Amino acid sequence: MSVLLIGLIAATILLGYLAGPVLVRLRPLADHPGALVACWAGLLLGTVTATAALTSMALLVPPTPGHGLLEWLHDCLPHHSPVAFTLGGLTSLALLGACGARLAQGLPRLWRAVRRRREHRSMLHLVAREDRRNADVLLLDHPLPVAYCLPSRWRPIVVSTGAQTRLTGLQLQAVLAHERAHLRQRHHALLLFLDLAHTLLPWLPTVRLAKATLPVLLEMSADDAAARRWGRHTLAGALRQVASTPGLAGALAAAGTGEGLLSRRLTRLEAPTSAVTPHRARRAAAWIVAAGTAAIPVITAAATLTSLAGVC
Template sequence: MIVLVTGLVVSVVVLGCAAGPVLDLLRRSAVGPGTAVACWAAALAGTCIAAAGIAAAALLAPPGPGHGFLSRLRDCLPHHGRIATAAAAVATAVLVAACAAVLARGLPRLGRAVRHRRRHREMLRLVAREDRRHPDVLVLDHPMAVAYSLPSRHRAIVVSTGAQQVLSAEEFGAVLAHERAHLRQRHHVLLLAVDLVHAMLPWLPTVRRAKARLPLLLEMAADDAAVRAHGTQPLVGALCRLSAAPAVAGALGAAGAPAAGALMERVLRLEGAARARPRRAVRLAAGLFVVAAVAAPLLAGAVAIAELAATC
């Protein structure tokens, strides 16, 4: 049992503290954006799983009240001393309060983000019109060139009449391919999950770095999908024409003024040789990291809880 709990603690330290700086160093190397996104997501998932396993083990360890609850039928709790049981109850109360405080920071933030997206979609239904040529596009009558996507079952991509006027047919197609890649790869869900984890565990280096790095990596991953469909120059031209557009809260856009520095990095990457496909050995190592980062804490936590449930 001690070995399993120690493994969970080590998982939090390795994934929550050390993995972030290492992945940050690999961001500009031969690792492609899709591979990097998978590694960041696995590190965050493994960190959350290990932290939840530690909390569960602390609540269920004898003579804690959680252990007594699971072993009620075996009448286990009376076998422990009163002082030990009282100390475990106090420690459990403190741990439960800490977990509740963490959830109280994160869950309201998640609720506000979901409500904001829902209000945004409702507003678009009132002011935007459907594009007859593209079944997934809403057209907003506005002179500013804007293009972005929101998670929705119908008409998830929003473009302005200004964007339609300034973009050529190939550039407009590249923008749509970019936004469709965001929707197809569930980038909005990933960003929402990262925001939730950051609200609950902001002190971990991996979480802080993921909050800062993932948006750019997701844009690069969508850029690659657009380039495969329409080529590099149409996308670069579209990014430059849309660079003055403001970013939309809760949405993913091809370009925006607040991300001007990141936009320049994306353009330089598209025009240079930095978009080369990662080597097979790099992809294999990344795949092994993704599997290990999720499977190891999940297995250790499951075995630890199973042992606690059967131990008096």
């Protein structure tokens, strides 16, 4: 039991406070956004699980204050109980209140983002036209050059007529490949999860760093997929013309990466020795890191909760 508890505390500190800053400084992976995205996803999942498990332990296990709350509620006679129980109960109430407040703040936000996306989708459905040449594209009549995607089974990519007239055929295909990569790699789901993690645990360095770097990495990862197929210079040319955005994920607007984002992507694409195809070994290493950081806290948490079932 205590081994598991120590394990969870260690996991929270390691993942929440140390792993993020290390990952940002990791040189060998610096130019492999796809691998980095996998690492961040694993890290986020691990951090959230470890913290959630630790909080529920604090509320329930006998030696921790929360168990006092249970006992206190159980005999319902606070002035007859020892002072320690009353104090324990109060601490647990404070902890419960804090968790409740965080959830009350985070969940409606997530819900709003999802609802806004759905409303946008149904309006698009009425207003946009079907593109005859690409089976997954909707055309929106507007001179602003914009392309974005919204997860949906029916025509998930939206391109404005402004973008269509401004791009060459190849450039348009590169932009579409970029959006398809977002959809294929489930970037929307990742951004929503990131948003939730940030609302629940905004003070953890790993979560804060993920919030600052992950949106950029997602764009670069999609850039790489498009560049592999259509060429880096075609894509760079297209990006200069068009704003491409993952669209209504609810996280990008608050990310605050500022106007440097596009120029960073362009510099990367136009660099003479740009590595858009990562080494196989590095990619494998990244996946192992991602799987490990996510799996260890999840397994520890599961083991802790099973052992808890016997205690309570």
